[in-house]
Amino acid sequence: MLSVERLGAAYGESQVLWDVDVEVPSGRVVCLMGRNGMGKTTVLKTIMGLLPARGGRVTFDGADITRWSPDRRARAGIGYVPQGREIFPHLTVAENLRMAYLGCGRESRLTDALDLFPALKPLLARKGGVLSGGEQQMLAIGRALLTRPKLLMLDEPTEGIQPSIILEIEDAIRRIKTEMGLAVLLVEQYLDFAERLADSYVIMAKGAVVARGNTGDLKVEALRHHLAV
Ligand SMILES: Nc1ncnc2c1ncn2[C@@H]1O[C@H](COP(=O)(O)OP(=O)(O)OP(=O)(O)O)[C@@H](O)[C@H]1O
Ligand SMILES: [Mg+2]
Secondary structure, three states: OEEEEEEEEEEOOEEEEEEEEEEEOOOOEEEEEOOOOOOHHHHHHHHHOOOOEOOOEEEEOOEEOOOOOHHHHHHHOEEEEOOOOOOOOOOEHHHHHHHHHHOOOOOOOHHHHHHHOHHHHHHOOOEHHHOOHHHHHHHHHHHHHOOOOOEEEEEOOOOOOOHHHHHHHHHHHHHHHHOOOOEEEEEOOOHHHHHHHOOEEEEEEOOEEEEEEEHHHOOHHHHHHHOOO
16 A cells, blocks of 8 residues: 655755655554654655655555655545644534545545544534543544545554553554554554554664564564664
């Protein structure tokens, strides 16, 4: 579904990604790991087109999208839940969800998001800004799904969220993979969560891939070396 080859990216003059390769097939969860500042968010931003690729190629659903605008990529089926969630704090939950599909040109129903996250149902009239971190994360994921993506990219969905809600989010991502058959690219530093969900992993250090493999083969030494665990 998604194929990233030799991707480079820079903020101004400073190059932060070097020859990054990532493959995300449909119905699979790939976890991008690495310590703070290693380039995980930058990979997602570049796949979304929010930052131009400086070298390399992004192929999605058979098309070379390397030069496409972010909204064209969204319309083609890339859903993105940024780090920190970025919901609209002054809009209600229902309005936040509606905003998602107004622009995407696809038919969607609020119930599609509510089936996955029933906890949002009683909160529909509440302003996004007063929700807990976990509720905001559910809203952000639900909103991204209403655009009917084929690939969902999630940037640290467990960051600052209480354990009971982490389990709900984990369950939702599992359903997104198995029932909806989406490709999922997950950035995550919470190792247990990543291990339970991911089919394969990619570890980054200083803007480059330093290890990759199937989650079952995740090596303790590699983790110690490249992650802060
Ligand atoms: N807007 C920006 N302008 C300049 N440099 C940036 C910008 N955003 C990130 N960087 C730099 O790019 C590098 C990679 O950052 P990135 O946010 O991709 O890391 P990350 O792995 O997502 O980190 P974290 O785990 O803290 O979210 C870092 O050195 C960071 O300082
Ligand atoms: Mg980040």
